Amino acid sequence: QKEVEQNSGPLSVPEGAIASLNCTYSDRGSQSFFWYRQYSGKSPELIMSIYSNGDKEDGRFTAQLNKASQYVSLLIRDSQPSDSATYLCAVSQLRGNQFYFGTGTSLTVIP
Amino acid sequence: DVKVTQSSRYLVKRTGEKVFLECVQDMDHENMFWYRQDPGLGLRLIYFSYDVKMKEKGDIPEGYSVSREKKERFSLILESASTNQTSMYLCASSSASGGQETQYFGPGTRLLVL
Numbered sequence: 001q002k003e004v005e006q007n008s009g010p011l012s013v014p015e016g017a018i019a020s021l022n023c024t025y026s027d028r029g030s031q032s033f034f035w036y037r038q039y040s041g042k043s044p045e046l047i048m049s050i051y052s053n054g055d056k057e058d059g060r061f062t063a064q065l066n067k068a069s070q071y072v073s074l075l076i077r078d079s080q081p082s083d084s085a086t087y088l089c090a091v092s093q094l095r096g097n098q099f100y101f102g103t104g105t106s107l108t109v110i111p
Numbered sequence: 112d113v114k115v116t117q118s119s120r121y122l123v124k125r126t127g128e129k130v131f132l133e134c135v136q137d138m139d140h141e142n143m144f145w146y147r148q149d150p151g152l153g154l155r156l157i158y159f160s161y162d163v164k165m166k167e168k169g170d171i172p173e174g175y176s177v178s179r180e181k182k183e184r185f186s187l188i189l190e191s192a193s194t195n196q197t198s199m200y201l202c203a204s205s206s207a208s209g210g211q212e213t214q215y216f217g218p219g220t221r222l223l224v225l
Contacts, residue, residue: 034213034214042219043216043217043218044201044216046215049213088154090214092212098156098159098169099144101153102153103151103153
């Protein structure tokens with residue numbers, strides 16, 4: 001069983017819509033959760049980190065964590081074509097700060 | 112701003128060659144990581160290091176070794192490159208203190224082994 005699972009997509013949304021990206025993880029001891037954005041041919045860049053249950057908002061981005069359901073999501077409001085990228089979910093179990101990454105969800109925002 | 116740099120963006124090597132990939136970070140981070148990224152397989156951890164001269168195997172260490180002689184520098188070595196090591200290699204670093212363990216990535220090295 002994979003540690004971190006994401007729907008690979010592709011996910012397509014029209015410009016201005018809300019994009020919803022989902023991630024589930026298998027280890028209940030997981031402590032820290034991260035969303036990275038990766039443009040084609042580039043390296044991952046951090047968008048959000050979340051450590052406790054609930055919502056965390058940063059501009060157009062909202063991360064949601066539900067540890068009971070082992071589920072973390074990323075909402076992108078007012079999606080822009082520049083948001084088109086692959087979004088990686090990462091989970092840390094604090095075993096030496098090792099991260100476990102999902103395989104990513106490809107998002108396309110259609111103008 | 113955290114800066115992680117990698118020695119090459121693109122590299123072409125022949126089968127059997129010894130390959131060195133270098134990574135340098137300027138934020139005094141204790142932890143450094145080497146990943147490879149392949150389509151459909153995501154990011155896979157090769158090796159990581161918590162401190163100078165310390166190293167730990169990740170999920171796919173076979174065919175690789177690492178060196179960390181200085182805190183800011185973490186090298187990945189392909190002892191005898193093979194075609195199945197053609198991949199994107201990503202270095203990352205993170206701080207070990209205060210729960211701020213966000214990993215910051217370098218720009219990546221795209222390696223082609225012929």
